[in-house]
Amino acid sequence: MPFYLLVILGILFGIGFGYFVQRAGLCFAHGLGEIYVGRGKRIIRLFLVIFIITSVGFMMSAYMSPACGLKPIGQIRGNGFYNLLSGILFGAGIALCGGCILGTLRQIGEGNLMFLVVLVSFIPGMALVVYILNPVLEHSYDVEKLLLPQMFGVSAPYITAALALGAIIWLSAIRRKKPANA
Amino acid sequence: MHEFTSNESRETNDSQGQNEATSNRASGFDQDIAPLPSALGGPSYRGSESRVVSTTHSKVGAKSRLRAPVYMASYFAILNVVMYVTINKFWIGGSSFLPMIGKLGDGYKFLFAFLVNIGVMIGAFIGAYTSGEFRLRAPKKADMGKAIVGGILIGMGVTVAPGTCTTAFVTGMPMLSVSSFLSAAGIFIGAYMVYSRTLGRR
Numbered sequence: 001m002p003f004y005l006l007v008i009l010g011i012l013f014g015i016g017f018g019y020f021v022q023r024a025g026l027c028f029a030h031g032l033g034e035i036y037v038g039r040g041k042r043i044i045r046l047f048l049v050i051f052i053i054t055s056v057g058f059m060m061s062a063y064m065s066p067a068c069g070l071k072p073i074g075q076i077r078g079n080g081f082y083n084l085l086s087g088i089l090f091g092a093g094i095a096l097c098g099g100c101i102l103g104t105l106r107q108i109g110e111g112n113l114m115f116l117v118v119l120v121s122f123i124p125g126m127a128l129v130v131y132i133l134n135p136v137l138e139h140s141y142d143v144e145k146l147l148l149p150q151m152f153g154v155s156a157p158y159i160t161a162a163l164a165l166g167a168i169i170w171l172s173a174i175r176r177k178k179p180a181n182a
Numbered sequence: 183m184h185e186f187t188s189n190e191s192r193e194t195n196d197s198q199g200q201n202e203a204t205s206n207r208a209s210g211f212d213q214d215i216a217p218l219p220s221a222l223g224g225p226s227y228r229g230s231e232s233r234v235v236s237t238t239h240s241k242v243g244a245k246s247r248l249r250a251p252v253y254m255a256s257y258f259a260i261l262n263v264v265m266y267v268t269i270n271k272f273w274i275g276g277s278s279f280l281p282m283i284g285k286l287g288d289g290y291k292f293l294f295a296f297l298v299n300i301g302v303m304i305g306a307f308i309g310a311y312t313s314g315e316f317r318l319r320a321p322k323k324a325d326m327g328k329a330i331v332g333g334i335l336i337g338m339g340v341t342v343a344p345g346t347c348t349t350a351f352v353t354g355m356p357m358l359s360v361s362s363f364l365s366a367a368g369i370f371i372g373a374y375m376v377y378s379r380t381l382g383r384r
Contacts, residue, residue, distance in 0.1 A: 003290065006269060007297050013265045014301020017258060017273060021302065022309030024254035028351055032373040036381060046255040047351060053256060054356035057263030067270050073354035074343060074361040083343045083361050087368015088375070090276070090339025090347040095376035097332025101275035101340075101348040105299055109306025114321040118333040119279075125337020127283045134341070148358040159358060 018109055027103030029094035041174055048171045052164050059160040070147055070156055078141030093125075262352060272357075273298060275348035276340025339372075 020026075024046060031043025062069030076083060094100040097118045099107050107115040149156040266272045271294065277287070278295030286293045310316040321329070340347050347365055354362025 001269065003294075006271070006294060009269055010271065010294050010298045011301035011304075013261060013269075013273075014298035015305035015308065016261045016301075017298070018302035018305020018307070019309040020254045020258035020261065020305075022306040023313070024251045024258060026251075026255060026258070028348060028369075029373070032370065033377055033381065036374065036377040042251070045252060049252055049255045050259040050262075050352060051356055053259035054262055054352065055358070057259070058266065058356050061263065061267050064267055065270070068267055070357050071359075072361065073272075073274075073349060073357050073359040074365065076361045076364065077343050080361075080364045083364035084368040084371075086339045086342035086347065087350075087365040087370075088339075088372035089335050089342060089368075090365075091369035091372025091374075092376045093332045093335030093337075093339055093372075094348075094369075095332075095373040095380070096335065097329045101278075101299075101336075102302075102352075105302045106306040109303045109308075110310040111307075111316050111318040113319060114325060114329055117321055117326065117329045118336070121330045121333020122279050122337035122340070123282050125334035125339075126280065126341045127337075128334075129338050129341035130280070130283060130285065146360040148360060148363075151360055156358065163358075 018105065021102050021106050022109060027106065028100040029098055029103050032091070032095065045171065045174055048167045048174075052167045052171070055160050055164055055167075059157060070149070072145040072147050074145075076144040076146055082137075082141060259352075271295075272353045273349070274353065276336075277344045277349075279337070279340065280344075 026046060028043070031040065031047070034040045034043050058068075058070055074083070094103070097104075097115075099115055099118060104115045104118050108119065147156070148159050152159070262273055271291075274295045277292055278299050280287065280292040281296045287295075307316065336347075343361065343365065347369065350359075350362035350366045350369070355366060
């Protein structure tokens with residue numbers, strides 16, 4: 001597929017993502033805060049719905065197209081230490097500025113110009129790691145790409161089915177619970 | 183600056199006597215869910231809670247109001263899968279900003295992801311504009327410090343272990359990628375550390 005066509009399709013998909021994210025009020029920074037104060041039902045429900053559909057969809061994609069199927073996203077660096085570290089830095093950052101990647105893009109689309117400041121502030125952080133820290137650190141750790149099925153030695157459909165089933169049960173349990181004062 | 187700007191618009195709508203259901207659906211808050219204060223000087227938790235209680239008692243369209251965010255999240259997930267199956271690309275969050283520091287990736291993969299994110303902003307604008315929630319808000323000086331520090335931390339986080347972070351929740355974990363589960367655990371820890379200091383004080 002020519003790159004220009006890929007770009008056009010990518011932007012169109014992006015517009016779709018942005019529209020649904022805005023209408024769903026999806027932001028994991030906000031959601032984690034809700035969980036922290038014990039009111040995480042909304043974000044957990046949204047996450048479970050996304051997880052169920054996407055995990056089954058990605059699993060099925062292998063049967064639709066040989067080029068698809070499950071792929072390890074990202075890399076395990078330093079036996080997972082750097083993944084944890086990156087998560088901690090990212091988690092602290094999104095909690096501090098009040099928007100994850102989804103939330104930041106959404107807020108900019110909604111006209112909140114403060115998140116443009118957040119977006120521009122990514123630049124020094126990324127530059128610091130990519131141009132200064134990574135060249136030094138890259139020699140000190142192993143990089144690995146791994147999926148859960150490979151780690152446990154179990155076929156992928158079994159793991160997907162188990163996780164999706166667990167998510168469905170959790171979702172049903174959340175939907176059934178009514179607030180005490182309702 | 184905070185995540186609850188949709189609520190601000192809802193508050194405005196309420197004061198103008200406009201449709202509560204529309205704005206409430208867009209913000210994604212259910213009746214039993216109160217908006218949360220952000221670390222950037224958002225409204226206090228108790229104040230926000232009382233505001234929600236006072237604005238969500240309309241019985242008109244209550245069911246659809248409750249379900250709409252879930253449906254929208256479903257469409258989002260379906261689109262995520264459709265994109266992967268049709269053009270063999272998936273939505274990524276963090277690494278997509280690498281073109282801002284001159285890294286376009288092999289086969290322009292980061293550039294492609296960056297352009298998808300441009301589309302996300304356009305889509306969010308369309309969603310906000312069509313629902314009457316679009317409102318230009320200038321940055322507040324008081325929030326600038328946290329915004330910059332938060333942005334720098336996000337920038338560091340998405341590059342210390344690329345292809346993780348927010349991507350973990352919408353792409354990596356459903357892909358059963360181990361790095362995404364590790365990253366998600368880190369995100370919980372990092373967010374907890376900040377929220378315990380900021381929300382805990384209120």
